[in-house]
Amino acid sequence: MNRTRALLKKIAWSAFTVLFVIILNFFLFRILPGDPARAGIRDPRLKKEAVEMLRVRFGLDKPVINCFESLNPIKVGSCAVNPLDTQFFIYTRNLFQGELGISYHTNRPVADILAERLWNTVLLIGAGQILSIIIGVVFGIFAAWKARTSVDYSAVIASLLVWSLPTFWLAILLLFWGSNNGLPLAGKSTPGSSSLPLIQQWVDIARHMLLPTLTYTIVYMGEYTLIMRSSLMDVLSEDYILTAKAKGLSTFQILKDHALKNAMLPLVTVIAINLGFTVAGAIQIEAVFSWPGLGGAIVEALGRRDFPVLQGAFLLIAVTVIFANLLADLTYSYLDPRVKVD
């Protein structure tokens, strides 16, 4: 009963955080200097009336909120305007109706754009995360078990090295190496492949994914190795491990039944945090391999002050981070009953 209440409390807090993000999102982008109706357009052919028309089309001719015409530059307006006719109200109302709006820049529904990009990002970063977690954990276990041997030292040095590699640099090296070996340089599929049988389509996507996933895996596995190693070494120094050894259990049994579960805790934290950022994507990797993911969409939208896309994307990221944290909290209490959900 207590547990359920504590859980509900956590969920309520998460919901509150999301609400806060929704409000923050709206004002955050409107404080930025720049005018969406002119962003990215430098052309003497664009007449003043045309800019005005763009503003009307985007709904930017309406006051931001009561008392404020605009936030950058701050322009105080009438407080007596109908609140239903302000940008803020229209934004929140549409949001609660499940409407993310139409992108200023591409004239497409934001939901469509985000769905397309989110799927690409999850595909890439998901594969990279899973690979780097598996490889990192295995390396970490080896290093901890063989602590202070040459195996351990090489694992630590290698991990530190790959962890500190500049992502874009590694990506470019792999890009050059891969393209000389016939791997594609850009995009996530070969144009025209959509008419092929499904299995060939997947092979095609896998070919495009290979280099970015490899980059991601190399960069992140070092972090996981180090965390796994240090956490496992802590656990291995506990008395009950000594007892287990004294009982004559095999190495494998000690690791599997006694050490690993306890050593996973810090890793879960990092994985949860990284999962949250999965959605934002690895912007550098996406940029080098021209992977059409969410990170690139955000950068582009920011450059064009495409508020609906920015608001949608930030909301998506916030929800994912909050959800991942909630999940981490719950996993804790499962992995370590000493951690209470309260």
Next chain:
Amino acid sequence: MKHKVLYVLVLASLILAACGGAPANAPSVVHVGWAGSPDTLNPGLAILTEAYTIFELVYDSMYDLNLDGSFSLSLAESVERSEDGLVYTYKIKDGIKWHDGKPLTAEDIAFSYNLYKDTPEYPYLNGYYTPYFSSVEAVGNEVILTLTEAIPNIESQLVFLYILPKHIWENENKIEFENTAMIGSGPFKMAEYVQNEFVRLAANKEHFATPPKVAEVIFQTFENQDALVQAIKTGQMDMITEMPSTAVASLKTAENVEVVVGAPFAPGVSDIIFNQTEEENCPTPEEGGICTGHPALRDRNVRLAMSHATDKQKLIDVVLLGLGAPGLTLIPNGLGVWYNNSLKDYEFDVAKANQILDDAGYLDTDGDKIRELPDGSRPLTFRLNWPSDSITAPRMAELLSEMWGAIGISLEMQAVDPDALTSQCCPAFDFDIMLWGWASDPDPSALLYVYTSEAVPTGSSETGYSNPAYDDLYAKQQTELDFEARKTIVWEMQKIVHDDVVYIIPYYEQATQAYRTDRFTGWIANQAKVELSDTSSLVFIEPIK
């Protein structure tokens, strides 16, 4: 251990590389690599040049713009202009078909022009190209276009007004319509489009004028210019539309790759902008005017001295690695006949520059190597800003700081987010000097407009320059029907703004593109302007057997 894993991954990659079916590698598919993607396929709303590149290939319009800058009739077999220059009668060719097989008629053309004319939400096509339209009618196989005023440049006004199929567009909301199926009549038809990934176009072998010889053209988006260069080196792309200037040298020596350098198809220009807004022509606060420019920049002597102190050739050599020509005014040499090549630039001469400032009373009175205003109230320290997304501007800023330092002018340099820069720029005039640039029309009118007084409050003028004599000439060339007379006026206008040192134009950048020589032949690369992704090349190239 790590090596083993890498080895497995390498092996996996080779297997995938070996068995991966790349269907588009068939011999007559042209792969074009570019650094962008269309913003929208709705021609009324599109802003990016990538969108226009696709429109050029998929749609037809009344005129074609040729690489030498001339226009030729496309959909019409003849045109008649009334005596007063107000009525144009186009006789439309027979037998032209839409990609879906329906006939293209005068009805479609009149519908399209009226659509652009009556939709104020279309930022360019309505705002800039149709304001002189009075009425458009289809009578039989003729389109009768009546103007409100006789204008000299009907071709450039019509060339970007793409003809849309009435039977599709009349049923759509003309603002929300995404137009992804893109039924047109041009030499290529839309086959598949994934935004920010690729555009796949199939040949329209039944095109009335220029049926392509290849089967498909694929435009692949690259977010990374190094990858773009690598793509043509390895043969993954057959042509690339742009490259960093640092890559030109290595591509020139690459096997089976030909680099093409020349004036860009869309005239472009880089500018050093001086805020010279006088108090009396500062836009009102309602219009957004702030006007904080340094008073010294309103003095022609200061701007002239800075011109003499600017070594344009060095800027070209360092910033563009030589791929540019010294600039004069906003009208670039790429505009052909409109470019006034008789103007003599201010020679690079630091002693002369110092002399001009000395004579005008700008002296260094406190011995800090920076000159002050004649009344001694303020040093000649200018803010210099540029858009943070520019690759060339930081290098140029550093060089300018050095060059102008030699004449006792110091700079406070800062890169600014492009949108923030727009709001500093115009019509706020909240800056001293900016580095930026323009891209424009085949007709000089758009760039000439930037210098007018009328453009000061609208945000198109970057300098706040105002000269009634210039404004009169601008109005005159707008309606001068005689080509030679108009050219004389346009040349005269360039002389005025050059004499007044409104800007320093450091250079006219050249376009650099490259194509593979081992897959297709027939690229049009010897014209005045370079644009390999134009119809002119893409309908002519054919696979090498």
